[in-house]
Amino acid sequence: xxxxxxxxxxxxxxxxxxxQLTAFMLGGKVxxxxxxxxxxxxxxxxxxxxxIFAGLKKTQxxxxxxxxxxxxxxxxxxxxASSNNCPIAGMADEKRKIYSLQFHPEVLHTTNGNKIxxxxxxxxxxxxxxxxxxxxxxxxxxxxxxxGNDRAVCGFSGGVDSAVAATIVxxxxxxxxxxxxxxxxxxxxxxTVELKKIFKTYMKMNLRIVYAEKEFLEKLKxxxxxxxxxxxxxxxxxxxxxxxxxxxxRTKWLVQGTLYTDxxxxxxxxxxKNTAVIKSHHNVGGLPExxxxxxxxxxxxxxKYEVRKIGDKLNLPKKIVYRTPFPGPGLGIRIIGEVTKExxxxxxxxxxxxxxxxxxxxxNSTQHFAVLPTIRSxxxxxxxxxxxxxxxxxxxxxxxxxxxxWAFLSHKLLAxxxxxxxxxxxxxxxxxxxxxxxxxxxxxxx
Numbered sequence: 001x002x003x004x005x006x007x008x009x010x011x012x013x014x015x016x017x018x019x020q021l022t023a024f025m026l027g028g029k030v031x032x033x034x035x036x037x038x039x040x041x042x043x044x045x046x047x048x049x050x051x052i053f054a055g056l057k058k059t060q061x062x063x064x065x066x067x068x069x070x071x072x073x074x075x076x077x078x079x080x081a082s083s084n085n086c087p088i089a090g091m092a093d094e095k096r097k098i099y100s101l102q103f104h105p106e107v108l109h110t111t112n113g114n115k116i117x118x119x120x121x122x123x124x125x126x127x128x129x130x131x132x133x134x135x136x137x138x139x140x141x142x143x144x145x146x147x148g149n150d151r152a153v154c155g156f157s158g159g160v161d162s163a164v165a166a167t168i169v170x171x172x173x174x175x176x177x178x179x180x181x182x183x184x185x186x187x188x189x190x191x192t193v194e195l196k197k198i199f200k201t202y203m204k205m206n207l208r209i210v211y212a213e214k215e216f217l218e219k220l221k222x223x224x225x226x227x228x229x230x231x232x233x234x235x236x237x238x239x240x241x242x243x244x245x246x247x248x249x250r251t252k253w254l255v256q257g258t259l260y261t262d263x264x265x266x267x268x269x270x271x272x273k274n275t276a277v278i279k280s281h282h283n284v285g286g287l288p289e290x291x292x293x294x295x296x297x298x299x300x301x302x303x304k305y306e307v308r309k310i311g312d313k314l315n316l317p318k319k320i321v322y323r324t325p326f327p328g329p330g331l332g333i334r335i336i337g338e339v340t341k342e343x344x345x346x347x348x349x350x351x352x353x354x355x356x357x358x359x360x361x362x363x364n365s366t367q368h369f370a371v372l373p374t375i376r377s378x379x380x381x382x383x384x385x386x387x388x389x390x391x392x393x394x395x396x397x398x399x400x401x402x403x404x405x406w407a408f409l410s411h412k413l414l415a416x417x418x419x420x421x422x423x424x425x426x427x428x429x430x431x432x433x434x435x436x437x438x439x440x441x442x443x444x445x446x
Contacts, residue, residue, distance in 0.1 A: 001025070011097040011124045013052075016066055019091070019100035026074035035085040037064035038440040040405075043089045043103060047080040050092050052099045054119050061111040062089075062103035063403055065439045069102065097123055107403040132313040136168060139298045143172040152253035152296060153245050154179045155237065156207065157328060158195040161257030161299060163203070163320045164311045168298050169255045170205050177255070178206040180244050182237060185213025186330030186344065189352040202317050210240055220332060220339045226446035229339070233329045242292045254293035258300050259307065261401050305399040324355065325367050325401075333446045337374040342427075347372040349425045350391045357417045358395060358409070365407040368395035370421075371434075371445040379429030381422070388429035391421050394445060396437070404438040 003025050006012065014022040020030045041064040045053050062083075070088045073079060081090030081101070089102045099120065105113035121128075147169075154166045156179035170177050179199075183192045192209070199207050219232050238254075245251040299307055304325075311321035327333060331351070335343050351370040358368045371392040379386040393414070396404040418431035434445070 006096070006098065009096075011120070012099070013120050014098075014100035015106065016102060016104060019102050020066075020068055020070060022098065022100045023070040023072075023074055023077075023091070026077075028070055028074035028077070029072035030068050031071045033067055033069040033085065036067040037083065037085050039063065039065075039437045040109065041083045041085070041089075041103065043081045043083045045081050045090075047078060047092070050078075050080045050090075050094065050099075051123055052090075052092060052101075052116060052119050053080065054122075055115060056112055061109075062105075062113075063107050063109040064103050065403075066102060070100075099123075104403065106400075108399045109403055109405055132310050135310060136171075136313060139168050140172045143169055143296060143298065146296070147173050147176070147253055149176070149250070150253060151176045151178070151245075151248050151251040152255050153177075153241055153248070153251055153293075154255035155241060155257075155328075156181045156199075157257070157326065158191070158198055158320075159257070159323055159325055160311050160316075160321050161259060161304075161307055163257075163316060164307050164314065165255055165257040165296075165298055166203070166205060167311075167314050167316060169296060175206065176250075178208060178244075178248055178251075179203070180241060181207060181209050182240055183209065183211045183213065184216045184233070184236075184330055184332070186216060186233075186332040186339070188326060188331070188355075189348045191326070198320060202320060208244060210244065212236070212240055215240070216332070217339065217341070222338060224337045226333060229332055229446075230329055233332055237328070238291050238293075245292070252294055253296050254291070255296045255298075257307075258297040259401075260301050260303055303400040303402065324359070327444065333444055334369060334371045336372065336446065343372055346389065346425060346427050347391075350421050350428060353420045353424065354391075354393055354395075354417055357413065357420065361410075361413050363407070363409055363413060364397055365395045365409065366397045366399070366404070367443070368393070368407070370394075373445075377430060381429055386429045388427050390430035390432055391425070391428050392432050392434055392445060393417065394434045394443075396443070398438075401443065402438075404443060406435045406437055409433070 006026060024030050041062050043060050043062050045056060045058050069086050073091055076093045077091045079088050080092045083089045086102055092099045104110055105116040107113060152169060152173060154169060154177060156162045156166055166179055181195055216236055219236050223229055223232060241254055308321050331344055331347050332339050335347055347370060354368055354370045358365050371394060372389055373392060376387055376389050379388055395407040395409055397407050398404040414433055421428055421431050
């Protein structure tokens with residue numbers, strides 16, 4: 001980054017690493033903290049006169065994700081916030097309108113994050129221009145110009161991301177779009193049957209269903225590394241799309257429902273520069289180097305909650321817009337270690353119980369699923385020794401999927417799920433509940 005940016009006379013907001021970078025480039029100091037902060041953290045506003053904190057109380061619940069901290073302020077800056085583990089959790093040069101925050105105001109779990117961002121927008125004098133209507137209109141116009149008379153295929157999963165992406169592209173090119181759903185054999189229980197119903201009822205587009213369990217399981221045989229799994233799955237998807245596209249003349253484009261969070265986790269920023277790889281999403285970092293398509297990703301700069309707003313505006317049914325998310329690699333990344341038919345059967349049954357019980361309970365959970373690890377332990381079932389796997393339940397709340405808070409499910413509900421799984425799913429003798437937020441964990445258990 002060019003230091004001259006700070007001399008342009010424009011308002012600047014640095015968040016997390018952005019704060020550390022601002023401090024470093026302007027003569028401050030950044031060091032590894034004695035204690036790290038991942039997840040919830042309460043800050044104390046030291047300077048309430050700072051415009052970035054206008055209208056806020058002295059203490060605020062925020063979300064942190066850092067190991068390094070600013071230890072010395074740059075010249076002209078004042079400390080405006082602190083936390084127990086981070087003495088300088090915010091700094092500002094009010095005269096130059098440069099603000100920096102160690103916490104994340106852009107995520108749901110910072111209680112008044114939107115207020116802070118709104119305050120910054122007021123400081124800039126910028127007028128709001130983005131809307132779902134404008135986004136849809138501009139996307140359709142740009143895609144129509146980009147694709148022209150060519151054909152496109154869309155990797156359709158039945159989730160909101162691919163459904164919204166497909167609907168936008170369909171508005172642009174109509175019958176020249178064909179959606180392709182691939183049954184990988186790594187799907188949830190009755191996933192393909194449910195998808196057929198959803199598509200036939202609500203989506204007025206061309207759909208092809210490809211059954212490819214054999215191809216995926218053969219390629220995954222013997223593979224235990226999660227990153228390698230994702231890359232293998234990503235490549236098999238692409239080769240299937242390429243094969244199907246050859247049946248459709250002039251098909252040069254592949255539509256994907258890639259989101260901003262997918263790109264970030266995969267180590268690819270919106271500007272194309274590499275960042276730290278958390279996990280390679282099959283449709284981003286998991287793509288092979290050479291593919292026979294040009295990509296169309298209309299949702300790449302959006303969060304999940306924004307995509308859902310657009311889905312509502314497109315009049316997609318709630319059944320699609322608010323469907324429980326399911327990753328493209330499916331159960332392949334929820335089985336720790338090698339993927340086998342036996343393990344898929346176990347996990348599919350357990351996952352169906354977890355999902356049905358949580359959804360029927362009405363308790364607050366944005367996403368929920370089961371995970372099958374490699375470890376086994378001794379249990380007692382039917383007055384006899386058993387040596388079975390545990391099932392890990394993952395349930396959380398979020399709106400952006402960039403950060404998540406584990407869901408506070410009732411003991412009664414958890415007990416019911418545990419009893420059902422250990423009684424009904426052969427090979428399982430324990431059920432455990434994951435109470436880790438993101439960060440420090442990730443959404444998936446791989």
